[in-house]
Amino acid sequence: MRPKVAVFDFGCCEGCQLQLVNLEEALLDLVGLVDVRQWREAMSEHADDYEIALVEGSITRESEIPRLEAIRRQAKVLVALGACAHTGGINAMKNHMPMEQALEIVYGDKARWFDTIPARPLSAYVPVDAAVPGCPVDRQELVEVVKALLMGVTPALPTYPVCVECKMAENVCVFDLGLTCMGPVTRAGCRARCPSNGNRCLGCRGLVPEPNANAHKEILAEHGRTVEDILAEYRMFVSSAEVAQ
Amino acid sequence: MTLRVMEKGDLASFVERLIASEPGAVGPVRKDGKHVFARLASVEDLDLAYTTTLLPPKKYLFPPQETLLRFRLGAPPVVEPVLEAPPLVVIGVHPCDLRGIWATDRAFGDDHVDTNYRARREAITLIGADCLPDEHCFCTSVGSHLPEPASFDLFVTDIGDAVTVEIGSERGRALLERYARSREATAADLAGLQKRRHAKEAAVKARLNVDVQMLPLLLESVSTSPLWEQLGAKCLSCGNCNLVCPTCYCFDVGDLMQLNLEEGERIRRWDGCTLVDFATVAGGHNFRREAKSRVRHRYYRKFQYLMTRYGRSFCTGCGRCSRSCLAHINPPETINALLAEAEREEA
């Protein structure tokens, strides 16, 4: 029996689903192994008898909560797909301003037509069984997570930071290139995508389980970042975490 | 052992001929203002004016990630070991990194012979080169600043107007005879080599203020030092110090399945004792829960446990961990602070 899968989206850019669509050959194999029952972005039929729910996006509206709860009731396994679903992602940056202001920035004078609540990860409302972090998700990791689910095991995410993969790739540390980096506190799994291309890590995969944020913030300060800069760094992707307050 | 001498231009043509005739030649090349060991396409790629590379040449013996075997599930399962050991000439290895290879030879070759490591070790030719230190090198404090005769195939030192070549093995001698023009060394060449070595020793600035053989005793007396607490508070548990170290040899093993969920491969990947879950065992218990106990463990590995076992420091003084630790945790300062504390307590 092929496991029945459905894909859902909440507040996000749908970029992670795009990664799923872009899997191409790998996707064909996956589709052979799973039975896709519902996927707004890729197919028109839909059925509600799914077992695995891949859920993208963060919860940004009151009306989304019951929809998410219904998915949770149906799914045996609920997977948070991408940074928005996993940590709140970029969306949660708005949590640090009044909601009316956030609405105005996004919708201008139409703001009064929309309701919004602080953006929260799925786990703020329902239990989440597994996550594929990242903005957007790493395709290879996405495939690994799906494989693990098919084998009936909980996919384990690395608990070590991006620095580990960065060192293995023998990159010059971007701190030595005059930049600063969220790598030391960010969960690995992207094969240090950004530092491997000469950019700093922005922390899109969320924090490691035990970040030493105090020590990291001191290092950022030593490298010339102001208190405001440092808060902004932490608020970009992990703003719902305590250390970003 | 024999000492030979090459004229300066002859070293370049020797390297050129190695690149052209040997199956694989690697050496230090520039990368964003630093150096890494990498494939040499021509002698122009080689830059011997470097202190240390980002990763030590260990990566050719014990790669960051490698496949150990491929398998197909079923009754019975099919298992096929994977062993890749292409011949390689590594040019420009500094004395500290030769000592690093001595250390990994102990770890992978003594009690538990690691087939993959041994095969690659056999396939590698080491051409060492002398160096000048930067502010982090402390090789003289752990006695790894001189090339030991059994640790290389050839070792070159720039003595100003010529280059001396020490021959450390028959393989090295054969390469030299085949590809290089060299002459016998004179007393003046030997004096030049001595002078060059003294100059290097004098240039090493970072140091441990304690005799290397005293390190196990020192560490034994400071296991409850408040310093570990302070270092633990600064440490990011990022693993950088482990990953760049020429003598760290820990790894993690895992299986990677293909999409058909029938075939897969077993891979091993570098691990590090400063990472949070390094000491987490089945059942979830982590017996080095706090950063301070992980940092302390790392120092005990280098300067106590392994030293007691092998009679030599497992730290080569290369300074890579000092250079890559964003929190500035480094062996000279740590050891000297511990020593100062032990001396205070005695007074």
Ligand code: SF4
């Ligand atoms: S570039 Fe970033 S991720 Fe890489 S080692 Fe430096 S701090 Fe860590």
Ligand code: SF4
């Ligand atoms: S390096 Fe950092 S910002 Fe870039 S993909 Fe990885 S976690 Fe995200």
Ligand code: SF4
């Ligand atoms: S530690 Fe010593 S041997 Fe190693 S690069 Fe520095 S000076 Fe050379």
Ligand code: SF4
């Ligand atoms: S490099 Fe420094 S901060 Fe990172 S684990 Fe090692 S001691 Fe800790």
Ligand code: SF4
């Ligand atoms: S502990 Fe540091 S200085 Fe010593 S060998 Fe390892 S990286 Fe080099």
